[in-house]
Amino acid sequence: MQEGSLEAPTRHPIAWQDEDFYDEEKLDAELRRVFDICHGCRRCFNLCDSFPRLFDLIDESETEMVEDLASEEFAPVIEACTLCDMCFMVKCPYVPPHEFDLDFPHLMLRARAIDHKKGNTGLADKQLAKTDRNGKLGTMMSEVVNWATKEGNGITRPLMEKVGGIDRKAFLPEYEETPLVNKAGAAIPAPNREAPNFGRKAAIYATCYGNFNDQTPGEAALKVLAHNGVSCRIEHPHCCGMPLLENGDLEGVAKSAEKVAEEFGELIDRGYDIVALTPSCALMLKFEWPLILPDNPAVQRLAEHSYDLSQYVVMLAKDKGLAPVPEMASKVGIHFACHSRAQNIGPQAMEMLKHIPGAEPSIVERCSGHGGKWGIMKDNFDIAVKMARPVIRNLKKADPDYIVTECPLAGPHLKQVMEMADGDAAPDRVGHPIEILAKAYGF
Template sequence: MREGSLDAPVRHPIRWNDPDFYDWEKINDELERVFDICHGCRRCFNLCDSFPLLFDLIDDSPSGELDSVDRSEYKKVVDACTLCDMCFMVSCPYVPPHEFDLDFPHLMLRYRAAERHHGHKLGMEGELTKTDRNGKLAAIAPWLANWASERSNGLTRPLLERVAKVDRQADLPKYHGKPFIKQARNPETVNSAAPAAGRKAVLYATCFVNYNNPDIGVATRRVMAHNGVETEVVYPRCCGMPQFEQGEVEKVAEAAREIAGELIGWIERGYDVVALTPSCALMMKFEWPLLLPEDETIKRVSQATFDVTEYVVDIANKEGLAEGLQPLDGGVALHIACHARAQNMGNKAREMMKLVPEAEIKQLPRCSGHGGSWGVLKGNFETALKVGKPVARDTYKAGHKYVASECPLAGTHILQGLERIDADTAAEDKKPVPNRAHHPIELFARAYGLID
């Protein structure tokens, strides 16, 4: 067989119900097989920190080969993986259907799932993944939650660092007092309407939009209404991505069944499903069907799901967009989220923003380094900034008014990288640093004049 493959990547179902999936001897044998192939290739040296760690372990070993690396060291490589999927979707020439059959992220997932299966509990940092519980509690007194999470809070952030291992320098998402699912009941979230385009979409709010930034949801509804799309909003629970990253596959499967069970009724009534953040769209389109390959409801939800930028571009290509887009009052440094790229749908955020007249776009295709809850932890935060430095550097050089990312956590992380760069820049060379990052749909709504 030829070196590498020109065929489209395919993924095998995640056999989490098979006892062999959790067998440590079989897992370590597979890690050894995959790591040895990665050692011989090294194409992913500049992605996440897993690969530099792996290559350093090998290069510093007595033989300079994997055979003299103790298997106990493999966990360091596993723990550094953020499940961004860029090695699988972008870099690796040996993914299925190649005979080498490499799926590095899902092997890291299997290792973590085995840890959970064999009773290796998450510490207090695992509480970060309970997004629904945290969001509901914070909504009771958002001012208190936001005060406690503020980087400048010298009382609570050192405590959070000691108890939950959250780096005191890492920016944390702010909470909103009125979740998006409640705001959606207010007709003011939809303030414009055009002749019906014949489309109906149910917006899956996502935990981040629901609890942390409802403005993304409001902007989406207004853009949809302006383009004649009838929308409803649902949010049964988190899609499971935070638990997926930690290997809690059984919990993710439970969430998938519950959410799909609610969405299928909308699909049967002719609604498309639109996810408001790319990590959730990735889970719904690809990871859920791999976890539950025999579930027909999951399959139908997967086939009916769009990422929000993908959906707007689809409207533009098929029905044409409603009139009214005006140039923005500045350029946009546009980060392409890893979980958007992993959906294998093309660069839809850039396509959407290019629909804005006279759009000045600086594309940022590399990883922001954040990696979900991984990037805020003590010991990871500085590595996350290092991985994301090329994106922050390119953003700073562009000097545009707006920073945007489909991934809200990535956008905030890029701003922290900009702070570091700005602090190290001579006064005469400094450039303005935006004080917030936007989701592209917010800027699109602004170009329509639908939000301020």
């Protein structure tokens, strides 16, 4: 049975433009109020490293009371939050509309926003958050960059660890030679005019990762949607700002939201649905942006017309049905990514793969441990590996032919941890569930 409040969680707009939001005394008082509630509940002890750090901090103190802790002791708790939203969405019984009005992730976000405003965001965090710039440079010099970032490179990786704090053992994504949006024009298949959903149009939001790094989900999505009669185009106006959100740079996120909402607004006017390849980006479009810019009608409208990729395919299936899917007898282990769960739309990847005759999908709802850039940092990598192990153990119980996840960062991380434990027994790829549907169609 799923834990949580008896009523659906609701969220308040983020008051990042108010002076009180950055008042450090008021933040400290709210941290202590919330931490005291968490200390008395402890339901979230196994979600991420924030809560074990908090509970150890309290238990190891002289009085075991939150009120007696020094404010500077809270920093490790705040740093460990990956903004996965799982405590808010599935665990905490005290989220709004409960009178305790507890939103742990957005409180951690507020703390980071104050830190960011004071100029305390580290150089590595700032540079890693410039994903569009990094992607453009990475694709321009892909051969050199991929050599430099390859784990096992004894020249560059120790230097990256020393200067940037990135663990030398952590997998870093490779860059493609050409961004997906630049090569998709000739590659986008024509819609199948005999398919049941012909007449529907989708603008695929490539996202930074799908545009510059792993293009396989995007290519699979284009083929699957076109085969089902959807006229597609691939777009990447700008990064969604999730890496900036992790840094507490709310002004930067707002600028990203305004830019993307304006460009996608023109496509919405022309009848396009907006479909994000990455769950984190879908979460930003649908939920975080409207809370950051609640008075921006373009942002609100984009949220109403945005879909997660798996959600969109399931919607097509419910609307007019999918084009017939050939039988493919396979067991598929699905890692239900945190930002897929946080969208509050249910296990859409599971529903999508049920449309493949003969397929046997099974699902594991647990954090992979990667958490955006959190898991690649030297201080966190070993913890990220530890968190991935029970996910892998549960995925393997069904002896799957394929393992998939909607999170493009979780996939390589799970694969790497499997390689560390099992070597040759690890799968060649842990990709997006859309790739399995594309494979069933014969693409």
